[in-house]
Amino acid sequence: xxxxxxxxxxxxxxxxxxxxxxxxxxxxxxxxxxxxxxxxxxxxxxxxxxxxxxxxxxxxxxxxxxxxxxxxxxxxxxxxxxxxxxxxxxxxxxxxxxxxxxxxxxxxxxxxxxxxxxxxxxxxxxxxxxxxxxxxxxxxxxxxxxxxxxxxxxxxxxxxxxxxxxxxxxxxxxxxxxxxxxxxxxxxxxxxxxxxxxxxxxxxxxxxxxxxxxxxxxxxxxxxxxxxxxxxxxxxxxxxxxxxxxxxxxxxxxxxxxxxxxxxxxxxxxxxxxxxxxxxxxxxxxxxxxxxxxxxxxxxxxxxxxxxxxxxxxxxxxxxxxxxxxxxxxxxxxxxxxxxxxxxxxxxxxxxxxxxxxxxxxxxxxxxxxxxxxxxxxxxxxxxxxxxxxxxxxxxxxxxxxxxxxxxxxxxxxxxxxxxxxxxxxxxxxxxxxxxxxxxxxxxxxxxxxxxxxxxxxxxxxxxxxxxxxxxxxxxxxxxxxxxxxxxxxxxxxxxxxxxxxxxxxxxxxxxxxxxxxxxxxxxxxxxxxxxxxxxxxxxxxxxxxxxxxxxxxxxxxxxxxxxxxxxxxxxxxxxxxxxxxxxxxxxxxxxxxxxxxxxxxxxxxxxxxxxxxxxxxxxxxxxxxxxxxxxxxxxxxxxxxxxxxxxxxxxxxxxxxxxxxxxxxxxxxxxxxxxxxxxxxxxxxxxxxxxxxxxxxxxxxxxxxxxxxxxxxxxxxx
Numbered sequence: 001x002x003x004x005x006x007x008x009x010x011x012x013x014x015x016x017x018x019x020x021x022x023x024x025x026x027x028x029x030x031x032x033x034x035x036x037x038x039x040x041x042x043x044x045x046x047x048x049x050x051x052x053x054x055x056x057x058x059x060x061x062x063x064x065x066x067x068x069x070x071x072x073x074x075x076x077x078x079x080x081x082x083x084x085x086x087x088x089x090x091x092x093x094x095x096x097x098x099x100x101x102x103x104x105x106x107x108x109x110x111x112x113x114x115x116x117x118x119x120x121x122x123x124x125x126x127x128x129x130x131x132x133x134x135x136x137x138x139x140x141x142x143x144x145x146x147x148x149x150x151x152x153x154x155x156x157x158x159x160x161x162x163x164x165x166x167x168x169x170x171x172x173x174x175x176x177x178x179x180x181x182x183x184x185x186x187x188x189x190x191x192x193x194x195x196x197x198x199x200x201x202x203x204x205x206x207x208x209x210x211x212x213x214x215x216x217x218x219x220x221x222x223x224x225x226x227x228x229x230x231x232x233x234x235x236x237x238x239x240x241x242x243x244x245x246x247x248x249x250x251x252x253x254x255x256x257x258x259x260x261x262x263x264x265x266x267x268x269x270x271x272x273x274x275x276x277x278x279x280x281x282x283x284x285x286x287x288x289x290x291x292x293x294x295x296x297x298x299x300x301x302x303x304x305x306x307x308x309x310x311x312x313x314x315x316x317x318x319x320x321x322x323x324x325x326x327x328x329x330x331x332x333x334x335x336x337x338x339x340x341x342x343x344x345x346x347x348x349x350x351x352x353x354x355x356x357x358x359x360x361x362x363x364x365x366x367x368x369x370x371x372x373x374x375x376x377x378x379x380x381x382x383x384x385x386x387x388x389x390x391x392x393x394x395x396x397x398x399x400x401x402x403x404x405x406x407x408x409x410x411x412x413x414x415x416x417x418x419x420x421x422x423x424x425x426x427x428x429x430x431x432x433x434x435x436x437x438x439x440x441x442x443x444x445x446x447x448x449x450x451x452x453x454x455x456x457x458x459x460x461x462x463x464x465x466x467x468x469x470x471x472x473x474x475x476x477x478x479x480x481x482x483x484x485x486x487x488x489x490x491x492x493x494x495x496x497x498x499x500x501x502x503x504x505x506x507x508x509x510x511x512x513x514x515x516x517x518x519x520x521x522x523x524x525x526x527x528x529x530x531x532x533x534x535x536x537x538x539x540x541x542x543x544x545x546x547x548x549x550x551x552x553x554x555x556x557x558x559x560x561x562x563x564x565x566x567x568x569x570x571x572x573x574x575x576x577x578x579x580x581x582x583x584x585x586x587x588x589x590x591x592x593x594x595x596x597x598x599x600x601x602x603x604x605x606x607x608x609x610x611x612x613x614x615x616x617x618x619x620x621x622x623x624x625x626x627x628x629x630x631x632x633x634x635x636x637x638x639x640x641x642x643x644x645x646x647x648x649x650x651x652x653x654x655x656x657x658x659x660x661x662x663x664x665x666x667x668x669x670x671x672x673x674x675x676x677x678x679x680x681x682x683x684x685x686x687x688x689x690x691x692x693x694x695x696x697x698x699x700x701x702x703x704x705x706x707x708x709x710x711x712x713x714x715x716x717x718x719x
Contacts, residue, residue, distance in 0.1 A: 007321075011510040027097030033124055036274050038222055038230075038250070039063070039085065040258065040265040043072045050102045051258060053265070055222070055230055055239060055273045056292070058255035059300035059424035064102035073104050075124025078266040079147065081131040085266050086147065088121040088135060095133060095145055095153060100368035107153050111551060114157035115143050127197065128269065129179050134158075134197060136172060141165045141641075142200035161200025166192055171221040173229060173284045175244065176269040182244050184208060184231050184251075186217050190250055191709045192229075192242065200629075205450035208242055209251045223269040230254065230273075234263050234493065239422075241295070252295050255422030256414045262386060281317035283333075284430035287371035290317035297420050297428040304355035306427040307335025307411050320432065333429045336409050344437040345398035345482065345588070352392060352409070354385040359426060360415040361392075362384050365407045366431070367400035368522040373408060373419035376521055382415040398487045399519040399584030402437040406430060443479040445597040448674045451476050451493045451494070453676035454683075456603045458500050460629045460668045461648040462614050468685040469567045469678040469717070470500035471552060471603050475508075485588030493548060495555055497552040499567035499681050503551050503606035509630075509637050510544040517585050518544050525581040536581065541638050548579050551606040566719055567681040598671055604639075618643045630660050630669035672708045677699070677716045688715035 037052040040060065048071075050064040067073055071093040075085030083664035089096030092106040121135035126147070133145045142161035145153050172183040172195065181195035185669035190204040209216065220232040227245040232238070237259035240251040275292060278301040282290050290296040296317045337351040342365075352361060364373035379394050408419055412426030420445035446452050451474035457463070458470040478490035491508060517630075520537050527549075538545040549555065558564075562571035605611040607624035615623045619641050636659065645652045651663045661667050679688040686693045691707035698704075 028097075028101045028103055030558075031078075031085075031100050033081070034268040034271045036271045036276075038220070038265050038267040039076075039078070040220065040263060041067070041073050041076060041087075042258075042260045042264075043262040046070050049103070053257055053291070054276055054300065055255060055257075055267075055422075056275050057279060057298060057300040057422035057424055058237070058239060058257040060258055067098065068103040069096070069106075072120075072122075072262065072264075073098070074264045074265045075121040075135050076264050077124060077126035077133060078268050079126045079131070079133075080128045080270075081128075081147065083253050086124075086126055086133045087264065087266070087298050090120050093120060095155075106667070107150075109145060109153040109155050111155045112157060114141060114162070115155040118143060118157075119653035122264065123169060123172055125174050125181070127174050128176060134174075134181070135170075136169070136200070137165065138168060139147060139165055142195075142197070143322050158200050159200065164200040164202065167195075167202045169193070170217055170219045170234075171231075171264070173221045173223050174269065175227065176223050176225050177227070180674045182223075182229055183221060184216075184218050184229070184240075184242070187215050187230075188212070190218065190231075190251075194244070205249060208249055219263040219295045220265040220266070222267040224273050225270050227435065228273075229570045232257050232263065232265075233259075234261055235259060253296060253418055256424065258419060271497045275315060277588070278313050279315075280306075280311050281314045282408060282428045282430040283318050283320055284408060284432075284569070285371065286317070286319045288366070288373055288406060288408065288430070290319050292316050295420045297408065298429055299410070299412060299423045301427070303653070304424045305354070305359045305411060305413065305425050307409065307429050308353050308355065309334055311427045317475050321428075321675065333431060335411070335427070335429050336431060338431070338433065342396050342398050342400075342433055342435045344396055344402060344435060345487070346396055348394050348396055350392045350394060350701075352385060352390045353575075354387055354390060354411060358413055359385050359386045360413065361390075361409065361411050361416055362419075363407065363409045364399075364419045366405045367397055367435070368524070369401045369403060369405045370524075374521060378419070380409075381713065382616065383410065396435065397519075398482075398588050399522050399586065400435050401522075401524075402435050404432060404434050407433050415521055439482050441481045443481060445477040445479075447476075451492075451674045451675055452495065452598055453674065453678075454598070454601050454631075455670050455672070455678055456504070456629050457668045458504055458629060459612065460615070461618065461626070461644050461650040462612075463649050463662060463666065463668075465578050465682055465686045466686065467499065467567075467679045467682055469497050469681065470502075471504050472497035472499075472566075472678050473506055473601070475598060475601060475673065477597055479594070481591060482588070484591050486585065487588045487589055488582060488584040489594075490583070491546070491579065492546075492652065493531060493579045494576040495552060495565070496576060497564075497566035498552055498556055499564040502611050503553050503609040504603045505606050506548045506552055506601070506603055507538070508546050508548070509602060510632075511600055511635065512593055513544050513589065513595070515541055515544045517587075517589055519584040519586045522584050523581070525579065527579055528577055540637075543637065545637055546581065546583065551609075552603075553606075564681060567678070569680070573647045598631075600630060602628050602634070602636075602669070604628045614648050618647050629668045631669045631671055632661050632665075633657060633659050635659055665699065667696065676708055677711060677718060679715055680717050683715040688712050 040051040048067040051060045071091035085098045095107045096104040118140040124135040142158040145155045150532040168181040189210040193202040218231040219234040237257040239255040239257045241254035242251040242468045280299045282297045340349045361383045412423045426476040455468040456471040476492040480487045522611045536546045605623045605627040625639040628640045652659045691704040695704040695707045
């Protein structure tokens with residue numbers, strides 16, 4: 001196999017040593033400066049050719065159609081010490097050298113027994129701290145050839161390296177400063193390896209890239225002065241970038257380069273990766289990937305393919321509102337016209353003008369307005385365009401968010417590209433757009449300005465003290481409905497009181513609404529106005545369940561001398577933790593399938609905490625998510641243990657649709673559709689609200705329906 005080899009080299013002037021070449025070496029001239037491009041060598045019909053690749057865009061030019069040998073030139077690296085390229089000459093089974101004429105000269109090399117048995121090399125590089133070429137063969141070892149004396153090249157195995165030669169790589173590169181070799185291994189999971197040049201031992205720094213559909217073969221690997229390692233995947237030419245100095249390194253798709261099964265290459269590791277002339281950038285805010293430092297979208301310009309009537313050059317992106325169109329007075333964002341606007345849940349028309357042929361259009365809209373183009377926000381995927389005007393119809397998702405946002409359009413001959421990174425031709429155009437929504441009815445429960453109160457007794461399956469203040473949460477629900485279908489729902493909640501010694505979580509269950517109906521990536525939620533990154537949608541559930549918190553205790557701050565929150569006199573903390581959710585559906589859901597208000601809010605035992613002997617004995621351990629407490633006659637979720645049905649004081653009868661009540665109809669959770677005053681600590685609910693007993697006993701709810709309005713004021717908490 002041949003590959004795209006990484007190398008290091010210096011910007012220093014050639015050494016006198018480079019003139020002392022052996023008799024079998026042609027007098028080619030060394031490179032006189034530190035090139036910024038990557039040299040890529042491909043074997044085509046047994047003739048190695050040299051290309052110059054701009055890593056920033058992936059564009060390339062042919063530097064030599066014939067390197068003067070009848071087989072591969074591989075394992076190459078750029079030599080810091082004499083400014084020549086060195087690599088393995090397959091035609092002569094020895095080390096070869098090439099200067100600025102890109103012609104290979106075979107060198108006379110003596111080999112020890114291990115080197116003679118190793119065969120040809122397709123993995124190699126030249127060190128920076130020492131004037132030595134290194135080559136690696138899996139199962140054979142790491143080998144070196146000192147280059148100081150052109151009259152005598154000797155190849156020996158690095159002691160102990162054969163035992164360490166078990167990693168599967170097709171290239172390696174010397175770091176510009178730390179002296180180590182680095183490589184990303186091949187396969188479906190690429191691991192970043194740091195290799196000790198004195199032993200060949202590799203340290204696994206972690207998996208940095210994975211694929212579920214194919215194996216990576218990284219035939220070319222290069223460094224820049226900042227410790228960024230660039231690797232090219234042979235099968236498609238994709239160039240990835242990873243900073244090996246990071247504590248937790250990860251790759252980004254940096255550019256789209258040339259693909260070949262026979263790739264190898266070299267580059268000056270001390271040269272910055274520069275954009276070069278005639279490159280077009282976008283101008284959206286930098287969170288979308290606009291500046292080069294953010295791996296911004298960029299295209300090497302050509303006269304053969306672009307959007308609209310013109311395209312202009314930038315040295316870097318100019319982010320909104322200071323775009324290059326404003327700065328230079330030349331507006332090249334002229335390729336896309338949007339005559340219909342963008343209405344949520346409706347179709348929209350785009351008129352796209354392409355200049356040139358054989359181009360593909362990719363486009364993204366930030367539908368959820370999170371400041372990035374997510375994978376599911378690509379609205380046009382590799383659409384072939386004709387020269388001239390093209391009409392394209394798109395669907396605006398109902399889960400999108402109303403208001404101003406951004407879109408990105410990229411035209412190139414590369415069919416499959418992402419919203420960022422470099423491409424060798426075409427143009428990128430960014431547009432600010434506004435999403436609108438009309439005809440939507442908003443339903444509030446209980447109203448747009450009030451909350452319903454949910455109160456829980458957490459000693460289930462025992463009745464406990466029945467003061468119904470272990471957890472008191474106030475909740476407001478919002479539904480957005482159009483054409484009798486719910487597009488999204490919202491929750492606003494606050495912790496009103498907590499008189500529990502046990503730890504409890506809080507969640508809302510949507511009976512009958514499948515989890516896969518939720519547009520999880522577009523859920524937005526905050527706690528005390530601070531945006532949350534993780535998803536609240538619980539995994540392993542048939543129906544949608546949203547976890548507000550695994551432990552309400554994390555949000556309780558008690559006054560000095562107080563044991564509980566807002567259940568004891570003198571503990572009237574005014575602060576209440578608040579949660580705010582907006583949850584869109586993948587596609588609108590019929591109102592008939594949405595559960596009745598207030599849906600199914602419930603508490604559960606915080607995992608890995610004690611919840612009393614009764615709760616533990618039912619399941620044999622601390623219950624965690626196995627213990628849930630729902631409103632009367634609300635069925636539990638998939639996580640609940642049926643061991644609690646009929647245990648202790650629970651009189652649930654699932655076959656009759658009866659849940660979470662005792663034999664007298666008393667429940668462990670109640671809902672009061674107003675800002676309700678709960679009982680004080682250790683004061684029973686049926687004493688504080690005497691009408692509740694008859695209300696609970698009447699399954700029709702007709703007796704004392706407003707029991708919560710008539711309290712014994714001495715027994716309730718008044719703040």
